[in-house]
Amino acid sequence: MKNSEKCEKIYEYSFEISVFLQTLAMIHSIEVINNSSLLPGVKLGYEIYDTCTEITIAIAAMLRLLSKFNCSQHVVEFQCNYSNYTPRVKAVVGDSYSEITMAVSRMLNLQLILQLLEALKNVTFTDGESEFQFDLQGDINIGYNVLLWKEVNGHMTIINMAEYNLEKDAFIFKDRKTEKEFRNLKQIQSKCSRECGPGQMKKTTQSQHTCCYECVSCPENHYSNQTDMDHCLLCNNKTHWAPVNSTMCFEKQVEHLNWNDWFAILLLTLLALGIVCTLAVGIIFTRNLNTPVVKSSGGLIICYVILLCHFFSFVSTSFFVGEPQDFKCKTRQNFFGVSFALCISCILTKSLKILLAFSFDPRLQTCLKRLYKPIPIIVICTGVQMIICTIWLTFAEPFVEENFSIPRVIILECDEGSIMAFGTMLGYIAILAFVCFISAFKGRKLPANYNKAKFITSGMIIYFIAWIIFIPIYATTFGKYLPAVEITVILISNYGILCCMFFPKCYIILCKQETNTKSAFLKTLYMYSSQSESRLNVNISLDSRPNEVPLPNHNFNRKSPVTLEQGKASQSQMAEHVQSARKGIAKNTAGTLPRKRMSSI
Incomplete structure (x- = not known):
């Protein structure tokens, strides 16, 4: 018996006397045939290998048996046609285990070598008393x-x-x-394992008998549709999926943010409400065109441009809903980016204008006069954003993508093409908003009727909070609701600016009409200039500079109404007073004022 040492390394079993006796019986049978007249003129040789119940060892022994006859090398020669190939053996007797015998027989058939069973089908022999023969199925006639x-x-x-x-x-x-x-014996099974049904596969048990197995369920995304399958079949993970213990694959459902989704309906309702509010503000401002509140808002043209930008920003969110298409993917981000950049640019000019009108610091006045060019500021700031979007669309345009990361669905979404370009577009808007915030923050203490600065500051703070929260949420969210995150942030930004800049004005126009008059505005301006001049006079006195500019003592606290002519006269006097105050401040700052910083606003 060969390979016994190898078997001891693989299986630490005790010596099996039955296997040894079967081997001796095989040798004895061959010797009896050779010593009899059963095969006249023919002597049988033999090589017996111990397979250790391992298919790999059996295959290795079988390859030795297939080596070429009268060849010193025990290897199988490669030939295209084995019809004239003569191996070392003529027939092979199989192993006691059927699974090993089947594996060996398949290899032997490839080499055109018959098994002993095939050769014996036509053999008839006697033992002196009884005659033995095999039928076509290979069964012997002894029962x-x-x-x-x-x-x-x-x-x-x-x-x-x-x-x-x-x-x-x-x-x-x-x-x-x-x-x-x-x-009385019933349902006798001649196998050690039950039949595995569809949705299951056979798994070899850890025992000596490799023909025994257990049935295990097919894992997720695998299936089996027949009984006793050796392995489960894999579904196409891109288009199909399967649950555990499945007999078939199911087609993945394509999902995106639908128009009939409850969250999409909520966002679209807020979108429609925002458009209605934008149009309502435009109508209110148009009907009250000549009132001080509208005039102090920077003029109807600037207000119309800002409201139009809000309208476009609201409309841009509709491109995030519905089935993604190339046009929607390329349009939605750039449409929002350009319109919102134009909106922030207009608000920036208003912030600079407020700061220029009510700043008493000569150095700041000089700097603001050089910078304050409304139309060039708006054109340049918006043009830079248009250049960024053009480069984005040229070199890394967004496109429709199928996301297969979720097991049971296919997410149809827009790939932004370049995260860097997307971040640059949003970052540029953030820079404009920050400059606008700083300019407005410096003018936050202006008179109440003119104080758009504090509302602009509040709007910018809402914008910053919304987009700072957006970044981590957008980075960690996936699935069909990812576009809804950006829709929410855009709506918050638009509502923040709309509510902070225009709703207070509309409230004054509709509910506080007594404060929307020239006399009320002149009174507020005079009180603010008086308070500012008083603070300036105190600083000048502390600096030992007697050059003071006296303030006229107008009695704005009287209850009698102010006529249009009186208002114009008072406005003219106040303007002359403000200019003379600025000249006085300029004289004082030419002296020793560098030792003390003047408080402007």
């Missing part, structure tokens, strides 16, 4: 015994139940008792 393996008192006992006679095609029993017991 077989029916043995019953029965456990008695913890020990396995083999009982000879009957003998099957091939000629009579009947069972022969020793006695009536045995026959009765045999007839």
